[in-house]
Amino acid sequence: MDEERKLTNEVGAPVPDNEHAITAGPRGPVVMQDVWMMEKIAHFNREVIPERRMHAKGWGAYGSLTVTGDVSKYTRAKVLQPGKKTELFIRFSTVAGERGAADAERDIRGVAVKFYTEEGNWDLVGNNTPTFFIRDVHNFSDLNRAVKRDPRSGLRSAQNNWDFWTLLPETFHQTTIVMSDRGIPATFRNMHFYGEHTFALYNEKNERVWCKFHFHTKQGVKNLTDEEAEKICSTDRESHGRDLFESIERGEFPQWTMYIQVMTEEQAKKHYENPFDITKIWRHGEFPLIEVGTLELNRNPDNYYAEVEQAAFTPAHVVPGIGFSPDKFLQGRLFAYGDAQRYRLGINYNQIPVNRARVEVNDYHRDGQMRTDGNYGATPAYTPNSAGVWAAQPEVAEPPLDLEGAVYRFDPKEDPTDDNFRAGGELYRLLKEDKRALLIDNTTRNIASVTENIKYRHAVHCLLADTEYGERITAAMGLDLNRVKELSKLDNDGLIKATTGA
Numbered sequence: 001m002d003e004e005r006k007l008t009n010e011v012g013a014p015v016p017d018n019e020h021a022i023t024a025g026p027r028g029p030v031v032m033q034d035v036w037m038m039e040k041i042a043h044f045n046r047e048v049i050p051e052r053r054m055h056a057k058g059w060g061a062y063g064s065l066t067v068t069g070d071v072s073k074y075t076r077a078k079v080l081q082p083g084k085k086t087e088l089f090i091r092f093s094t095v096a097g098e099r100g101a102a103d104a105e106r107d108i109r110g111v112a113v114k115f116y117t118e119e120g121n122w123d124l125v126g127n128n129t130p131t132f133f134i135r136d137v138h139n140f141s142d143l144n145r146a147v148k149r150d151p152r153s154g155l156r157s158a159q160n161n162w163d164f165w166t167l168l169p170e171t172f173h174q175t176t177i178v179m180s181d182r183g184i185p186a187t188f189r190n191m192h193f194y195g196e197h198t199f200a201l202y203n204e205k206n207e208r209v210w211c212k213f214h215f216h217t218k219q220g221v222k223n224l225t226d227e228e229a230e231k232i233c234s235t236d237r238e239s240h241g242r243d244l245f246e247s248i249e250r251g252e253f254p255q256w257t258m259y260i261q262v263m264t265e266e267q268a269k270k271h272y273e274n275p276f277d278i279t280k281i282w283r284h285g286e287f288p289l290i291e292v293g294t295l296e297l298n299r300n301p302d303n304y305y306a307e308v309e310q311a312a313f314t315p316a317h318v319v320p321g322i323g324f325s326p327d328k329f330l331q332g333r334l335f336a337y338g339d340a341q342r343y344r345l346g347i348n349y350n351q352i353p354v355n356r357a358r359v360e361v362n363d364y365h366r367d368g369q370m371r372t373d374g375n376y377g378a379t380p381a382y383t384p385n386s387a388g389v390w391a392a393q394p395e396v397a398e399p400p401l402d403l404e405g406a407v408y409r410f411d412p413k414e415d416p417t418d419d420n421f422r423a424g425g426e427l428y429r430l431l432k433e434d435k436r437a438l439l440i441d442n443t444t445r446n447i448a449s450v451t452e453n454i455k456y457r458h459a460v461h462c463l464l465a466d467t468e469y470g471e472r473i474t475a476a477m478g479l480d481l482n483r484v485k486e487l488s489k490l491d492n493d494g495l496i497k498a499t500t501g502a
C-alpha cells in the first residue's frame, strides 16, 4: 500500500486493524493489550478544550493589509508605512453564544485581527461597533454573566440583560446600536468594524498622538431583521461562517478600507468628553477619518481547530509605533487575554503556528507544557549575560506620558462632562424613519418579557437621549409617559431607587 495511506498509531507504528477489538474468544471481553483501542478512546476523551469565555463561536480567514495612504507622520510602525503589505489572520465571532450557538443572533460581533508584521505580531481585537457597553474592568465579568445564561435556569435571560444594562446608563449608546438594524449583520462581510479604544501612535521623532482604528466594509452594510434572522437560524446555524468560507472559496475576497482618527495630546486635554472613555465616540466632523489602506481576506484556513479555535489574540500585542492609552478598560484587557489563553491553550500557545510570529522570537521564556521548539538550545537562560545575546532595544521605547491626579477609585459620575445619552440621541436622530421604527420594534420585542420597573428605566434613558425616542418607546412598551417624565427628573441614583424592586 501507498506509504502515506498507512494507518499508524501516535508514534508512527502501523496499525493492523481499526474496526475489531481484541477479545478473549469470539464472545469474550476486550483485553488490555488492545492498546490501539485505548489510545483512540483516551485521545478522543481529551479532544475538547475550554471554549473562549465569551466570543466562543467564531470563524477565521487569512488575508493582508496593503497601505495606500501615508500616516508616517503619526506612526513609525512598519506595518503602517506607505506601500507596505502585511499578512494577517482574522477571527469573527458573536459574543454571548456558546461554541454551538447560531450565527445570526442579535449580538455584537467580535473582529480580531493578527497582523504578522516584520516587527512582531500586532493584534487589534475589536468589535463591529465604535463604542462599548461599559468602561470599567470591574463590570466586564458581570456584563458577560448578564448576557449569558442564568445560573438557576440555564436559560438566556432578557430580564438579566436589561436589568444590568439599565443600571449602568453608560451602556445606552451601545444598547441602542444592538437594538437597531445593525444588531444582526447579514454577514461578516457586510459590516464595519472598529478597534473601539483610544490607542497611541508615535512617530520616528517619538511624538505621540491618540488614535482610533476604523474598518469600513467595501461590500456595503447589510443587516437582517429579526424575522429574516429567525428563518435563517431555523435552517442554518452557521450562516455567517458559511458565507465567509464560501465567498473566499469562490474567489470573492471581501475588503475593508482601514482608517484612523487622530487627536493630539493637546486636543485630548481640552476635549469636552473623556477621550479615553470607550463608551464615548470621537465625532467624525471633529476628528475626520484618515485613510490608511485596504484589508483583504483571501484564504481559508485548512483546519478549523488548528487555526481558528487555537487562534489567540490579545490587545497586549503591539509593535513599535503603536501603543496603549490611559483608557482604563483597555488597561484591564491587557491582562485578561494572555491569562485566558494560558488556561485555554497552555503557556506555550504562541508557538501554535497560527499564533507564531513570522519573525524570530527571542524572549528568554523557557520550558513549560507543550514546548515544541528547540527551547533555545544552549543559549544563556538569563539576562544580562556576557554572551551578548538578545539585548533589549531602548530605541523602540515609547515616549513618556505625563499623568496627573490622585490614585483612587474614580467614578465617572463625578465628571461633570460625562453625558451617557448624548451619542445615543445623536444616533437616533441620524436614523431615517424606517430605521427608527425598526429600533423601537426590535427593542419592544426584546424587552417584552422584562419586568415593568426595568422598562421604565430604559424609557427614561431614551427620553433623556431624545424626546421622540423616549415618547415612542414609552408608547410601544405600553408605559405611562407622565411617570417616565417624572422619573427623568431624578438623578441616576434616584432613578435606580425609584425603579428597584418596583
Ligand code: HEM
Pocket (backbone or CB within 6 Å): 051, 052, 053, 054, 055, 058, 091, 092, 093, 109, 110, 111, 112, 125, 126, 127, 132, 136, 137, 140, 194, 195, 196, 197, 311, 312, 313, 329, 330, 332, 333, 336, 337, 340, 341, 344
Ligand atoms: C475589560 C474588558 C474586557 C475583558 C476583560 C475581555 C476579556 C476577554 C477574554 C478573556 C476573551 C477570551 C480570550 C481567549 O480565550 O482567547 C475575550 C475575547 C474577545 N474579546 Fe474581549 N474583553 C474585554 C473587552 C473587550 C472589548 C472592549 C472588545 C472590543 C473592542 C473585545 C473584543 C474581544 C474579541 C473580538 C474577542 C474574541 C477574540 C478571538 O476571536 O479569539 N473585548 N475577551
